Amino acid sequence: MTQVEKVLRFANQNDGIITTKELKKLGVGRWVLQDLERLEKLFPVQRGIYVTKNGYADDFFLLQQRYPKGIFSHETALYLLGYSDRVPIQIVMTFKQGTSTTRMKADNIRPVTISKNEQYEMGIIEAKRPGGTLVKVYEIERVLAELLKPKYDADFEQVIPAFKRYATDKEKDVNKLFRYARMFGVEEKVRNYMGVLL
Structure with a gap:
């Protein structure tokens, strides 16, 4: 499993949300977030918090x-x-x-x-x-x-x-x-x- 897949899998199991703290726990580099942002798979909603297309952070x-x-x-x-x-x-x-x-x-x-x-x-x-x-x-x-x-x-x-x-x-x-x-x-x-x- 690639780091990108690892992050997306975690986010999808976490109501479409991932934080930079959780990223650290997964042992994944921040560059993965930048890649996912560029690919429009993750979107920043607040500093350190990202959601998928189907994710919702109230x-x-x-x-x-x-x-x-x-x-x-x-x-x-x-x-x-x-x-x-x-x-x-x-x-x-x-x-x-x-x-x-x-x-x-x-x-x-x-x-x-x-x-x-x-x-x-x-x-x-x-x-x-x-x-x-x-x-x-x-x-x-x-x-x-x-x-x-x-x-x-x-x-x-x-x-x-x-x-x-x-x-x-x-x-x-x-x-x-x-x-x-x-x-x-x-x-x-x-x-x-x-x-x-x-």
């Missing part, structure tokens, strides 16, 4: 690649998890405190920073995007609790319907929701919302 996947330490959260997570039908006007991502956020404004990202490492890492799951790519997002119980934090200015036109949808979800874990509520100091608010809906 905006959320591209942002995740650009900011790999960011976790989609808050209203953006509601949308990605199917708890809101509104496409986010501004993308909300959570980062560890100390992450440089200056260039994120150009990408329409509202960065939220967390100082405690265990809070940053807790509840990360993956959401599947059209085309089959995966992005990191916080689980719904964490998202609902975080949206009620006093220092976060949440869009309550999205929060209330999300709580209603959660209340009817067969997969909901109310105990987990209250664990997050305690962690973020919003137990009373969550109790009020869930008391009305359950």
Whole structure:
């Protein structure tokens, strides 16, 4: 198998996407990308990310690649998890405190920073995007609790319907929701919302 075939085979098995990081793992030189680009077999969509003719890399996947330490959260997570039908006007991502956020404004990202490492890492799951790519997002119980934090200015036109949808979800874990509520100091608010809906 030639290096060109190796790259195309990998890309086709990976929803039509290959990154320069993955190329390195395959032990293939970057010149192969240039050849495939010239042959119009691969197309650059962002620095370090290429797709085949049938490949598709959506905006959320591209942002995740650009900011790999960011976790989609808050209203953006509601949308990605199917708890809101509104496409986010501004993308909300959570980062560890100390992450440089200056260039994120150009990408329409509202960065939220967390100082405690265990809070940053807790509840990360993956959401599947059209085309089959995966992005990191916080689980719904964490998202609902975080949206009620006093220092976060949440869009309550999205929060209330999300709580209603959660209340009817067969997969909901109310105990987990209250664990997050305690962690973020919003137990009373969550109790009020869930008391009305359950």
